[in-house]
Structure formats: C-alpha cells, structure tokens
Amino acid sequence: MDSHLILVGCGNMGYALLRGWLSSSTVEPGNVDIVEPIDSLRKRAALLRVNTHETYETLPANADLVVIALKPQALQTELSSYRSFSDHAVFVSIAAGVSVERLKFLLGSSRVLRVMPNTPTAIGKGSTIIFPDSAVPDGDLAKVTSLFKAGGAVHTVRQERLIDAATAISGSGPAYIFHLIECLTEAARELGLPAAVADSLAKETVYGAAALAMEASDAPGELRRQVTSPNGTTAAALAVLMNESALESLISRTAKAAFKRSLELSASEQRP
Incomplete structure (x- = not known):
C-alpha cells in the first residue's frame, strides 16, 4: 500500500x-x-x-x-x-x-x-x-x-448489528480458546503429566485440530465423529461435554454475554 x-x-x-x-x-x-x-x-x-x-x-x-x-x-x-x-x-x-x-x-x-x-x-x-x-x-x-x-x-x-455479533465470536473468541488451553493443561497435570508436557499437548492439540478443521472438506461434526469410536475414550469424554448440550449451552451463553456487552457499550456511547 x-x-x-x-x-x-x-x-x-x-x-x-x-x-x-x-x-x-x-x-x-x-x-x-x-x-x-x-x-x-x-x-x-x-x-x-x-x-x-x-x-x-x-x-x-x-x-x-x-x-x-x-x-x-x-x-x-x-x-x-x-x-x-x-x-x-x-x-x-x-x-x-x-x-x-x-x-x-x-x-x-x-x-x-x-x-x-x-x-x-x-x-x-x-x-x-x-x-x-x-x-x-x-x-x-x-x-x-x-x-x-x-x-x-x-x-x-x-448491517452494523452483525459486527457486534462477530465481536462476540472472533473478536473475543481467542480469549475463549486461550482459556480452553489453560483448562486442558490443568486437566493434563491432574492426570499426572509433567507440566511441560501438559502445556505442549494442550497447545498442540488445539492448534492441530483447528488446522485440520481449516484444511478438511468435512464439516467439524463429521471430523468429531471420525475421532469417536463407539464405547471408546473419546465417546466417554463427549458424553460429559454433550450431556444436555452442556458445552453447546455454555458457549452460547458465553457469546451472548459478549454480544450483550457490545450492545451496552454502543448504547452508552450514544448518550450525550
């Protein structure tokens, strides 16, 4: 430029x-x-x-x-x-x-x-x-x-409203992912993995999964199913995350909280 x-x-x-x-x-x-x-x-x-x-x-x-x-x-x-x-x-x-x-x-x-x-x-x-x-x-x-x-x-x-919606996903989203990495790291430590290994595994797993999702022609749901063997370890873990849409509900509430705050900021800025 x-x-x-x-x-x-x-x-x-x-x-x-x-x-x-x-x-x-x-x-x-x-x-x-x-x-x-x-x-x-x-x-x-x-x-x-x-x-x-x-x-x-x-x-x-x-x-x-x-x-x-x-x-x-x-x-x-x-x-x-x-x-x-x-x-x-x-x-x-x-x-x-x-x-x-x-x-x-x-x-x-x-x-x-x-x-x-x-x-x-x-x-x-x-x-x-x-x-x-x-x-x-x-x-x-x-x-x-x-x-x-x-x-x-x-x-x-x-539509301007959509930039507030996008803020809740991509603008604030990296913080959600960083916190997920923190949580995965802590879970790995609780399972007995050394701190350095736990940190690396958490970062590598998130990075690799995101890279695969970007490159693959399959939708994320299909990629999830490909990893999940019936009655296997992943299925046991997903039973927790997907029980009563636990993770989906949490992410939805997270994004809506960010969106609501963006709208509140906009409303406050309009006041004299």
Whole structure:
C-alpha cells in the first residue's frame, strides 16, 4: 500500500495489527506514524522502525488513513483531535460497541468504517470483520480491506448489528480458546503429566485440530465423529461435554454475554 497511515493507540491490539502489517510488507515503516502517550508502549513500537509521537500535535498532515485503536471510553475526549484529517483521510475504528454514527459525529467525517480484528492478526492468522458506513466510497473499502488482509481473513457485513455479533465470536473468541488451553493443561497435570508436557499437548492439540478443521472438506461434526469410536475414550469424554448440550449451552451463553456487552457499550456511547 502507498498510504500514509496513522495508528492512534498502540496497546495490545494496535501492536498486533502493526506487527502484522509490517511483517507482511503491506505498509512501509516510514509511512506509519504511531500516537501513543504511554512511554513503554511507544518505545516498543519504535523498535519496529515506525515514527512515534506522544501526542497528535506532531503528526504529519498528509496521512490518508487513520486507524483508531483506543478503548471505547477514550473516544469521546480523543477523537476531536483528528478532525483536521477529515477532508482527506478515511477513518477506521476498532473500538467495540461504538457505532458508525457516533464516530461520524466525533470525527466530523462520513468516511468511517468499523472494523473488528483479533490478536492472531499479528501472525497472519486472524479474522477481521468490516462494517463500512453507506457513504464510504468503494475505493476506501478496498483500501481498508487490503490493509487488514495482511492479518488473515477479512469479511464485510452490511448491517452494523452483525459486527457486534462477530465481536462476540472472533473478536473475543481467542480469549475463549486461550482459556480452553489453560483448562486442558490443568486437566493434563491432574492426570499426572509433567507440566511441560501438559502445556505442549494442550497447545498442540488445539492448534492441530483447528488446522485440520481449516484444511478438511468435512464439516467439524463429521471430523468429531471420525475421532469417536463407539464405547471408546473419546465417546466417554463427549458424553460429559454433550450431556444436555452442556458445552453447546455454555458457549452460547458465553457469546451472548459478549454480544450483550457490545450492545451496552454502543448504547452508552450514544448518550450525550
């Protein structure tokens, strides 16, 4: 990309995006400016040879793409500082639950997209959902899509409610999987496996199963059946997980809790 990009905020998600963009050569370090007030985070970003700034005041005026990686609660006070880019830049927000209408109001621009990536974008294995405002030109959508493809798969939705739903699955989802790995590791230790072996087996099993699901032509349900011998060890384990839809119910409640919170954040951001 030949865009000059400003990344506002370089915490965990912002840094994951930055690493993905640079490692894939989607953007050149010299064409990236980071605004990050926390000294340690700014120094971490500087190691990637990008331009770093403590505040917006020293930013170059020619940026044509502004990615906002701030916490939702920070947008009310911070976004007005970037209105000077509204006549020539497209804005991307990764803040959960902050609507496009709210972003347009705060930025004074109609060239606004909501995007929900996840942390595996740092290694090119992520999933990103994009919701563009209806006023966003096709060229802007193509530019943003190209940028986020550096981190993995990209999907576009045309109803804003669906980006909140996607947040509950792919945005928050890595945390669910990391916790599953924690649980598998602890279960392995309880069964007597050494800590290092338990840790490796849990990670390898989740990684391998996900890779197989991505590569296989069979649906996950069929892959599950292929592993499950009648009256075998897997069948005994699944009898626990599938009894009265125990795991399915838990995952459904988990995703709905995240979705509900995203909607609550959106509602709170709409208030004056």
